[in-house]
Amino acid sequence: MRVAGILLVEDDPSVRTALELALTRQGHSVTSYATGEEALDHIRARRPEIAILDVMLPGIDGVEVCRRIRKLDQLPVILLTARGDDLDVVVGLEAGADDYVVKPVEPRVLDARIRAILRRAESATSDRITFGDLVIDRGALKVTLASKEIHLTPTELRLLLELVRHPGQVLNRRYLLRVVWDHTHVADSRLVDACVQRVRAKIEPRPAEPVFIHTVRGFGYRFSPP
Amino acid sequence: MRVAGILLVEDDPSVRTALELALTRQGHSVTSYATGEEALDHIRARRPEIAILDVMLPGIDGVEVCRRIRKLDQLPVILLTARGDDLDVVVGLEAGADDYVVKPVEPRVLDARIRAILRRAESATSDRITFGDLVIDRGALKVTLASKEIHLTPTELRLLLELVRHPGQVLNRRYLLRVVWDHTHVADSRLVDACVQRVRAKIEPRPAEPVFIHTVRGFGYRFSPP
DNA sequence: GGACCGGGTCACAGTTTGATGACACAACCC
DNA sequence: GGGTTGTGTCATCAAACTGTGACCCGGTCC
Numbered sequence: 001m002r003v004a005g006i007l008l009v010e011d012d013p014s015v016r017t018a019l020e021l022a023l024t025r026q027g028h029s030v031t032s033y034a035t036g037e038e039a040l041d042h043i044r045a046r047r048p049e050i051a052i053l054d055v056m057l058p059g060i061d062g063v064e065v066c067r068r069i070r071k072l073d074q075l076p077v078i079l080l081t082a083r084g085d086d087l088d089v090v091v092g093l094e095a096g097a098d099d100y101v102v103k104p105v106e107p108r109v110l111d112a113r114i115r116a117i118l119r120r121a122e123s124a125t126s127d128r129i130t131f132g133d134l135v136i137d138r139g140a141l142k143v144t145l146a147s148k149e150i151h152l153t154p155t156e157l158r159l160l161l162e163l164v165r166h167p168g169q170v171l172n173r174r175y176l177l178r179v180v181w182d183h184t185h186v187a188d189s190r191l192v193d194a195c196v197q198r199v200r201a202k203i204e205p206r207p208a209e210p211v212f213i214h215t216v217r218g219f220g221y222r223f224s225p226p
Numbered sequence: 227m228r229v230a231g232i233l234l235v236e237d238d239p240s241v242r243t244a245l246e247l248a249l250t251r252q253g254h255s256v257t258s259y260a261t262g263e264e265a266l267d268h269i270r271a272r273r274p275e276i277a278i279l280d281v282m283l284p285g286i287d288g289v290e291v292c293r294r295i296r297k298l299d300q301l302p303v304i305l306l307t308a309r310g311d312d313l314d315v316v317v318g319l320e321a322g323a324d325d326y327v328v329k330p331v332e333p334r335v336l337d338a339r340i341r342a343i344l345r346r347a348e349s350a351t352s353d354r355i356t357f358g359d360l361v362i363d364r365g366a367l368k369v370t371l372a373s374k375e376i377h378l379t380p381t382e383l384r385l386l387l388e389l390v391r392h393p394g395q396v397l398n399r400r401y402l403l404r405v406v407w408d409h410t411h412v413a414d415s416r417l418v419d420a421c422v423q424r425v426r427a428k429i430e431p432r433p434a435e436p437v438f439i440h441t442v443r444g445f446g447y448r449f450s451p452p
Numbered sequence: 453g454g455a456c457c458g459g460g461t462c463a464c465a466g467t468t469t470g471a472t473g474a475c476a477c478a479a480c481c482c
Numbered sequence: 483g484g485g486t487t488g489t490g491t492c493a494t495c496a497a498a499c500t501g502t503g504a505c506c507c508g509g510t511c512c
Binding site: 076089090093094096097098099108109112113115116117119120129130166168169170216217218219222224 | 297300302315316319320322323324325326334335338339341342343345346365366367379380381383
Binding site: 153154155156189190191194195198217218 | 487488489490491492498499
């Protein structure tokens with residue numbers, strides 16, 4: 001079961017302990033603070049996976065804490081409020097929050113929302129990813145195209161997985177050489193190119209006009225779904 | 227302004243048209259269907275950026291549509307329901323939905339939630355800066371002007387990135403030669419000018435009156451948003 | 453006005469880059 | 483051993499890129 005490090009900020013002690021207890025029961029590990037200042041002070045050290053912030057806080061309010069977290073980090077944030085006023089929801093989400101939950105909240109619901117957000121945040125690391133016809137199973141190390149299994153050699157597979165790990169990002173040859181091969185190789189070689197060619201020959205319907213692995217001249221290669 | 231291609235599935239015609247109108251007013255482009263089957267049939271062709279699904283649908287219900295979408299794709303999903311029962315929320319979110327909204331929903335709220343989800347979905351994979359119509363994605367090394375992709379050559383791109391790294395600052399030719407080119411070049415040449423020229427030709431609507439890259443006579447060039 | 457200066461514009465040839473296919477060699481499996 | 487597979491290297495080719503220099507133009511300074 002997925003267990004998250006949760007940063008909880010809530011000034012009302014009874015609500016705080018109740019939530020902490022409920023979330024802990026769901027299997028999460030919770031660190032809680034009564035004020036935004038404390039939370040911000042410790043956020044770097046604790047490296048939580050998600051923050052749950054009460055909006056009404058003494059001192060800096062939750063929305064402002066959210067804004068400051070956003071400046072620091074990609075950390076997912078759920079805002080918690082007693083008010084259900086629409087305007088607040090808009091302001092909160094515009095501040096960069098990922099969700100907005102109105103108190104009192106059923107623990108199972110909060111837990112489901114936490115998981116939904118974390119699932120999205122980590123979908124980049126889940127076992128199986130689908131890009132149109134192409135399915136890459138990182139657990140089973142299998143690649144299928146239009147339900148037909150494709151055989152990739154170990155090096156080809158490592159290369160493809162590395163590209164897929166950063167969808168949409170351009171990865172340069174030096175980086176790929178370092179990560180996919182051992183760094184013992186000369187920086188200047190057509191090795192990466194040759195391997196990309198081989199992968200393309202296997203997964204691209206028309207290797208001459210690649211749909212998945214794109215060449216970015218002068219920089220490297222980019223995997224992006226069609 | 228961020229504009230999304232939204233796939234809307236809602237069987238009640240009056241709710242559907244109302245939502246479609248409201249979302250269109252917010253600047254989104256909406257395609258709507260009355261049933262999940264239709265939506266699933268067209269999802270590949272339309273390539274929406276986000277799906278909004280009513281839970282109560284004739285035939286396949288919204289939660290099931292959501293599950294099937296998840297199998298296909300990384301597409302973000304918002305479930306829409308008239309029921310506020312906690313159990314439904316949990317089931318929906320477990321099916322892989324990114325958010326769960328209870329009808330009737332204030333259009334601004336729905337819009338804010340859409341934007342929050344899209345922001346997360348895209349911030350996970352890219353690192354982009356926007357200057358009006360001009361979007362520069364430093365991770366994907368892609369430049370778009372009014373949503374149309376612009377092809378820049380390696381040197382042009384390096385030059386633009388360098389200018390953009392210091393918005394509002396004047397960078398002189400010697401500096402640009404050193405950073406963008408290797409320092410092996412003679413300081414006196416039309417090299418930088420020519421390259422700026424080429425970039426302008428591609429990204430400036432009217433290259434003769436540049437909006438992005440300004441010439442500062444006697445000093446160099448300055449990138450500043452319009 | 454005329455010289456001068458800094459920058460804009462353009463075409464092109466030489467260079468760079470990546471695609472491609474062949475090949476050699478090592479590892480592995482019968 | 484003999485075949486098979488995987489992988490690094492190389493030569494070759496076409497396409498893309500880019501530095502250069504000639505020329506132009508508008509301001510500026512005597």
